[in-house]
Amino acid sequence: MSERENIFVAGVEKPSELSRLLVARFGLEYMRDQDLYASEDLGLRRRALTTDGFVGLRVYPNTFVDPDAAPDEVQAFDAYPVQIDLWIPRPDVEAQEAEARAWFDRLVAARPDLPMLLIHDVDFLHAAYLPGKPVHDFPPGTSVDFPDIDAWLPWVIKTDAMAV
């Protein structure tokens, strides 16, 4: 299975800020052969929260933002500078999604000052959190793209392009 779950985070500029939190608060360990002092693309792992075996997390800059996107090419996660990809080794999408939701909820509880989005494979919104509001769950199949902007715009950090 090459699909991954994603947690997009705003309010932090560097992935390493988030990876340090994950290590300190949740017992994740860095994967080997990484330059922990210079890299902003970091791999982490530990025993999964909701299933057998391990969970892997990659914490890195959001590299899916198109700076030249047309107004109808905005994406819900465009204003979130840091991305976490999460996966489990088994080809089980439901188990992987449940694991990602557990991590999303823990991150929201640990850092309620940070806006976050929970997304499946950079395509479909599952949940959004804005500080001061409860977590919002989206109906299945809600796209991160413009056709579903009315569904997600009230629940995301906005870019200038979205404000037009």
Add this chain to the structure above:
Amino acid sequence: MVRNGPGDPGFITEVKTMKEPGNNALKRAINKASDQAGPEGKVVIDGRGVGTIQSDAERAFKRALGQPGKVVAKHVHVILEDGSMTEFENEQL
């Protein structure tokens, strides 16, 4: 790994089936598959189920090439809604 014959060292090939229509989704599929196949790999995007046409593929490939922080695989193939396949080569590599 896909090989065209006994003498072919082969390509790491990542195949993705699109689940939603739109140029953004196709661009992301090219970028995601390229991350997994690597620069020398091959990417195949199946856009039959979401109505992908030639102009969608051309624009998405161009946008994927210009995506900051991403490297598009050397060979990208997109299966269009009529079942035909259009091919692109990343000449930046």
